[in-house]
Amino acid sequence: xxxxxxxxxxxxxxxxxxxxxxxxxxxxxxxxxxxxxxxxxxxxxxxxxxxxxxxxxxxxxxxxxxxxxxxxxxxxxxxxxxxxxxxxxxxxxxxxxxxxxxxxxxxxxxxxxxxxxxxxxxxxxxxxxxxxxxxxxxxxxxxxxxxxxxxxxxxxxxxxxxxxxxxxxxxxxxxxxxxxxxxxxxxxxxxxxxxxxxxxxxxxxxxxxxxxxxxxxxxxxxxxxxxxxxxxxxxxxxxxxxxxxxxxxxxxxxxxxxxxxx
Numbered sequence: 082x083x084x085x086x087x088x089x090x091x092x093x094x095x096x097x098x099x100x101x102x103x104x105x106x107x108x109x110x111x112x113x114x115x116x117x118x119x120x121x122x123x124x125x126x127x128x129x130x131x132x133x134x135x136x137x138x139x140x141x142x143x144x145x146x147x148x149x150x151x152x153x154x155x156x157x158x159x160x161x162x163x164x165x166x167x168x169x170x171x172x173x174x175x176x177x178x179x180x181x182x183x184x185x186x187x188x189x190x191x192x193x194x195x196x197x198x199x200x201x202x203x204x205x206x207x208x209x210x211x212x213x214x215x216x217x218x219x220x221x222x223x224x225x226x227x228x229x230x231x232x233x234x235x236x237x238x239x240x241x242x243x244x245x246x247x248x249x250x251x252x253x254x255x256x257x258x259x260x261x262x263x264x265x266x267x268x269x270x271x272x273x274x275x276x277x278x279x280x281x282x283x284x285x286x287x288x289x290x291x292x293x294x295x296x297x298x299x300x301x302x303x304x305x306x307x308x309x310x311x312x313x314x315x316x317x318x319x320x321x322x323x324x325x326x327x328x329x330x331x332x333x334x335x336x337x338x339x340x341x342x343x
Contacts, residue, residue: 084318087112091317092156092163094147094200095170097124099270100220103306104167107314109136116141116160118170147171148191150199157203164213165317166204168197169220172272173235181234194238198245201260205249209256216259216317219246220309221328223266227336239264243328250326259325263313266332267295267303299333 091108095101096117105115109132117140119125125142132140143160145152147170171193174185197219208215224232225239243262250260267273277291285293295302309331315321316329330336 082320084111084314084320086314086318088114089164090114090116090162091165091167092116092118092160092204093167093169094118094196095220096167097121097128099272100265100268100306100309101167101169102128103310104169104220104313105132105140106136107307107310108165108317109138109140111314111318112136112138113165114139114141116143116163118143118145118147118156120144120146120170146192147196147200148188153196153199153203156200157207161204161207163204164215166200166215166217167220167313167317168200168217171196173232173238175232176234177231178233186234189234190238194241197242201245201249205253205256205258205260208258209253211257214257214259214322217253217261218313218316219243219260219262220313221246221262221264223264223330223332223336225264225328226330227266246328247326252326254325259322261316261325262328263309263316264328264330264332265304265309266330266335267298268309268331269303269305273303299335304331304333 091113093101093105096105097119105117108115117125117128122144129140129142145156147153173189173193201217219242221242222239224236225243228236246260246262253260277294278288281291282288312331
């Protein structure tokens with residue numbers, strides 16, 4: 082299937098590692114020039130080096146803190162020509178209603194929730210006045226529908242962003258811009274492996290048993306970052322030109338398996 086993406090320009094927040102990097106790599110494989118945004122400069126440089134070594138595309142790195150609205154405006158001023166925006170930056174801490182205090186809640190939401198919203202608002206404003214179509218894809222998370230009281234800030238944030246996506250994307254095509262969301266369940270990344278090894282060491286006395294925590298998942302494994310990235314790249318392409326205002330779950334059906342948190 083020809084995706085017709087070669088020569089286009091994508092901006093990917095949280096693009097130096099994990100899902101964001103996988104998305105950048107799949108775009109690069111399709112001939113898309115990529116701009117990687119992250120708060121960590123050395124991780125950006127490593128990602129840039131790998132992509133330039135393996136793909137003949139332009140790779141630009143932008144260290145930025147997207148919880149700061151002024152940095153979003155600076156990013157927009159210097160990269161207003163992007164065709165595809167992928168909002169992916171930010172991780173929300175776990176915890177229940179009493180353990181996540183106001184400072185933790187605000188810090189996490191300033192980056193992920195308000196960061197996504199402000200990036201979408203900023204880039205939509207310039208995409209809609211251009212003569213070529215634009216795409217904005219928000220990477221959210223399954224906790225937005227599979228609610229978890231021990232991840233209350235994350236469940237609430239993802240639910241907010243998915244509603245925001247559907248609301249904004251319902252009419253954005255009238256202005257030549259598609260807005261949609263890809264919502265993964267558990268994804269095999271270095272971060273989740275480290276977390277599960279620590280949990281297995283603490284709970285089971287053996288870090289090597291970390292994969293046991295995935296036994297309840299479809300196929301007894303998380304999704305790979307590439308599986309998530311492949312969907313994102315397709316949705317950004319001309320082959321998905323009539324799709325907007327929807328959320329796609331990449332979870333093997335896990336979110337449809339009832340209300341149990343197991």
